Amino acid sequence: MAEVIKLGGNKKSYIINKVKEILPEGGNLNLCLTCGACSSGCPATGLEEMDPRKFLRMAALGMDDEILKSEWPWMCTMCQRCIYICPMKIDIPQLVFNIRAMRPREERPKGILGSCDMAIRNESCSAMGTSPEDFTFVVEDVLAEYQESQPEFAEMQAPIDKVGAEFFLNQNSREPVTEPDEMVPLWKILHLAGADWTYGSKGWGGENYCMFIADNENWEKVVRTTAKQTDYLKCKTYLNTE
């Protein structure tokens, strides 16, 4: 940050104004009372010597270059604690999101960028790039193992593409690949609760890194894939586990 911040001259078209235009009520972005309630609840406060209040302040003062360069927006977890507590209901998460979207895609953080790319590789929408076939195989294999080794769960099911199930369940992408046993506790709960549920072979990947990377197009693609599969299976309720 510059030692002295120079202000003056006519109002320029700052980033904050562009973001305001696309948000309902302008996201209340101008209303800050600088009370600090947001900063005191934010998990990213102190990282990069930044916090939500400072970030919003920089936007308000038109420090666009600094904001676009900052890595801090990528440290936001989108948890929305700030907007919950803010007396002016300022939509800081949307400001963060839209600033992320202003960075060229290839310059966005590699980890989540890669996960988004994986998700759009096939119709699983899995951040690990797992195909529908591989997912189906792993689920059936793990299920058979538990039905056999734990007789009290011999009747347990883990259906895939069951038409007319009450619940459509999605799944963290990492588990079928690295920790398949981690899928089972939820199956057990659903079994004991007598829930009528199903996975989809398509759109089962629960997380949406394309949203976090602020890639609107692919975020939509991931959501549409899973929604389409839910509709196709005629499920009434979508259970988001992520």
Next chain:
Amino acid sequence: MCMAKAINYEDKVRETKINIGSVILAPGSRGYDPSSLDYLGYGKYPNVVTSDGFERILSAGGPYYGHIMRPLDREEPKKIAWLQCVGSRDTNRACNGYCSSVCCMYAVKEAMIAKEHIKGDLDCVIFNMDLRTFGKDYEKYFLRGKDKEKIRFEKARVHTVTEIAETGDLKVRFADENGEIKEEAFSMVVLSVGLQVRQSAVELAKRLGIKLNQYNFAATDPFTPVCTSRPGFYTCGVFQGPKDIPESVTEASAAAGVAGADIAQARGKDVETIQMPEQIDISSEEPRIGVFVCNCGINIGGIVDVPEVQKYAATLPNVVYTDSNLFTCSQDTQEKIKEKITEQKLNRVVVASCSPKTHEAMFMETLEACGLNKYLFEMANIRNQNSWIHSKDGEAATEKSKDLIRMAVGRAATLKPLVEKVISVNSRALVIGGGIAGINASLTLAKQGFEVVLIEKEDGLGGFARQLNHTIEGANIRTYIEKLVADINSELKIEVLTNAQVSGFGGYKGNFETEITIAGDSKEKRVIKHGVIIVATGAEEYTPKEYLYGEDDRVITQTQLSYKIEKEGAKKLSGVVMIQCVGSRNSEMAECSRICCQAAVKNALEIKKLNPDTMVYILYRDIRTYGLLEDYYRQAREKGVIFIRFNQENPPEVKSSAEGILVRIKDHVLNKDLEISADILTLSAGMRAANTDDLSAIMKLNRNAEGYFIEAHVKLRPVDMPSDGIFVCGTAHAPKLISETISQAQAAASRAVTFLAKPTIKLSAINAKVDPEYCVKCLTCVRSCPFEVPVFNIEKKVIEIDEALCHGCGVCTAVCPRQTIQLGFYEDNQIISKIDALLSGGV
């Protein structure tokens, strides 16, 4: 339940028809209920209380009898946090966009009282966004809390309150000014809850067809602040908008004034006068004293052995009757006392209860109702000066009660009937100052049917407001003043004297004589006789010495800015910087000028309206847009006005340059220096009372250190001055908005009417009399009287004390070296008898 049996539990709803000409709505408010704000833990953690709950804890009549304890374990707290703006200035969770106006002041007060009650160490922290102590003398109180009592003021809105299970203490999480997250433990947390209109009041307004604003306060116009949307219906207090006690009391008088003006012709009708019996001549009787000892519920009876005290009183000389009562001040006890006075032929009455300040007048009326002269009465204060103080030692309190009663009985025997002189009242009013306050006071008086002489030192009416163009609400001040002037000119009961100043003064309440000098070649002098005075001398804008004012013509005041943008628009302005608290809240002028924050916001909004591209920066210490003004502060932020906070210790630095005025300030959020280049630097210059040195010397009217006139009682008599028949309003009293000035002017007129409406008044018999036989004319009394009442009559060669002017303070009586001055009701032998009675107890 009620020990005094004052409540009729069998009472039923009744419908009664009454004929009325106007209605005043004063349904008040209730505190905001913070239960729904889950992060504050109210209702979940016992040691989180609301501010009204804490008031109960502080109260002697409260759950812990005034000992400060926390609800969980009845432990004395070591550290208390106040959280401001709970249910105020919050459009997210609380849905109340306004500021409640009173919470900052009461939080400071609660912290001060808590520190006073808890003698040991008590840490108090007040978490706030802006500290809003904008009322008269409030800033000094805040400074006392901060600097002397060491209350800590933390600029933060608290995120969450959680309980520490082992101790019941509360963990308060907030971000400090550097953005660092802090967690601090407190024994108690007080939520400073805001004011809110009751649902029942909303329904009442609906039934009556009264318009409410978006927050359910009665909709009013800035120029008719106590008029509701329906003719004949007036309002006052918090229902009109958030406000504190002095302003509510003022507004109540204003509402009564304008409501009374509507029905002025009916004044005096439907009045029932109490017929007092002929006075009994007791001159030949020996004293027969009745003593009535009060239990005051448990206030006295819970500590003092009242039956024992009553028995003792019966043994005292001249006492022929004694009694004790649960509440001696209750209506049925008055009846009982009257009965006993007659039955026992009592000719002196002693009540042993509380303070004569509050109850003496009422008991005196009881005596008069039986034909006894009211000055045959004496009180012994066995509550405030006894049971409350010695609450831990009942035995000592009982003995002291006996002493106090013995003294009262001793004095009672020496009392004699006194005659109160009746004087007539001149029903004309003199109003000093022809600004918005003076004109409104005059018009209200005229509408009530009284003649007014209004004097103005300038050659035109309107005062300082002539320099203003519109209010923050957008109401046009110039057309308003034009209308006022037209109204006053067409009002036959008002005589306006311009270029006129007070040059001489005499007389007393109800019968003043003021000499007016009219400027000009002839220096014409006129003497006006009048019954009351309303002081409305106003205030002016401070002329800054700071920030290059007067050196660089790009540096102007808010008033000048307002004029400039009205004339030139804002198209040419690219950047405007405003600096708040110029000439206020500093070592030279401790007080807040109250109006400058809204003036800055008003002008900023006007600039943004004329040219949205102009950047406006407001450099402030606390933004004090109290009450509904908060909406405009929010609007200003919405329009992109940038607000930057600074401390008194680190004010902005201002430099002149060819490109513009360069203003350097540290941003309070980023902690980085900002350099702002501005076309115009506007100084929010505070208010200064008009120069009234001559006036206050001639009329002997007291002013405070800032030059504002002093009211008789800050809360209870906010527009009365200490001397009877003299009232104050507008900015002569303290800085205030036009709407507030108008209601205060109407209030002053209303208070004056209570005086003028009576053809005669009775003077108190408590006044000083000189015995010319023994007086050596040493003039000690003349020099000592704080009111300059004793005068030496050169012709008659005697000292004269005018009983109409005498305040009955007793100073002359005490200083007279020959004891030739006696104060009625407090004659030397009456006081000595008290001392004798005390000593006869063998002290």
